[in-house]
Amino acid sequence: MPEFATDALVTLGGGTNRHGVILPRSLARIDEAVHQYHNGEAPCIILVGGYWLMTDDSSKSGTSEVQQMEDRALALGVPSVNAIKAALKSRETIGNALFAKQEILEPNNWKNIDVVTSITHLPRSLVTFKHILGPEYQVNGIEAPEKWVLPKKAYEVLGLMMQRYVLDGTKPGDNEAIHARLLERVPGYDNDVTPKELALKSLLHVVKSDEPAFYTLAQAA
Numbered sequence: 001m002p003e004f005a006t007d008a009l010v011t012l013g014g015g016t017n018r019h020g021v022i023l024p025r026s027l028a029r030i031d032e033a034v035h036q037y038h039n040g041e042a043p044c045i046i047l048v049g050g051y052w053l054m055t056d057d058s059s060k061s062g063t064s065e066v067q068q069m070e071d072r073a074l075a076l077g078v079p080s081v082n083a084i085k086a087a088l089k090s091r092e093t094i095g096n097a098l099f100a101k102q103e104i105l106e107p108n109n110w111k112n113i114d115v116v117t118s119i120t121h122l123p124r125s126l127v128t129f130k131h132i133l134g135p136e137y138q139v140n141g142i143e144a145p146e147k148w149v150l151p152k153k154a155y156e157v158l159g160l161m162m163q164r165y166v167l168d169g170t171k172p173g174d175n176e177a178i179h180a181r182l183l184e185r186v187p188g189y190d191n192d193v194t195p196k197e198l199a200l201k202s203l204l205h206v207v208k209s210d211e212p213a214f215y216t217l218a219q220a221a
Contacts, residue, residue: 002183003041006140007110008084009033009042012096012117012125013049013065022068025118025146030069032144033116034076041142042114045073046104047106048087048096064088091188093159094166097132098178105133112138119143124160134173158199165202 011033014026026049033045048063066085073083087099105113117125122141129139146152166185170177185201189194 002043002047004040004042006042006049006112006114006138007108008044008046008104009036009142010046010048010129011069012093012101012121013047013069013189014118016065020082022065025144026065026069028146029116029118029144030072031076031132033144034073034078036114036116036142037078037082043086044082045078045085046086046113047073048100049090066146080084085179089189092186093121093128094132094163094178094182094186095189097125097129098175098182101133102175105137111136112140113214114140114142116144117209118146118152120146120156121159124163127160128163129172131167131172132178136173160203161202162198162203165198170206 003138010193011029014023014029016022023165030045030047036192037045037176041179046071049065049069070080070083070085084104086103087096090096090099104110113129115122115125126139126141130137133139166181167178170181183191185193185198187195187198195197
């Protein structure tokens with residue numbers, strides 16, 4: 001049996017355009033994961049992402065983000081049995097982590113993973129996965145190449161503020177509490193929350209906080 005560095009390459013979707021087609025950053029992430037797979041980093045790739053938070057609901061009639069990611073992986077030589085789709089109902093990074101944990105990592109007892117995502121998205125993704133998976137897991141990061149880094153760092157500040165608001169008060173690894181908070185505060189999970197409302201409440205949460213999210217992001221970057 002070959003020895004692998006980790007149990008799986010958890011590869012995050014990077015969103016879709018208004019027509020439901022995955023963005024170039026998604027292609028860069030899956031290309032990097034396939035490269036790592038062929039180099040023997042892990043025995044499989046877990047592809048996570050359903051329909052992006054900022055995508056209009058009308059795009060749900062098209063092919064899901066993760067299905068398009070799988071098509072790319074198969075075209076690059078990954079056997080279908082080693083390209084595992086997960087988190088099909090996810091809308092963002094918190095959902096990616098939680099549903100991948102519940103659907104794939106826990107049933108297989110996989111405790112050591114690589115998170116593959118874009119350079120600017122990686123710091124927030126690692127914070128998210130480590131909190132949601134809990135202390136029993138080892139979470140490593142692999143960067144996928146990315147263009148226009150500085151504007152996307154600004155977007156990550158907003159993303160981290162939202163993450164802090166959604167996960168505030170939950171304990172690391174507490175699936176039930178995190179899932180309840182996801183359904184309550186994040187748009188797209190059978191609730192009436194809008195992205196604009198989430199952004200406003202996240203900003204207010206940061207203003208009231210003793211530890212502003214943008215300080216943490218600046219340190220991570």
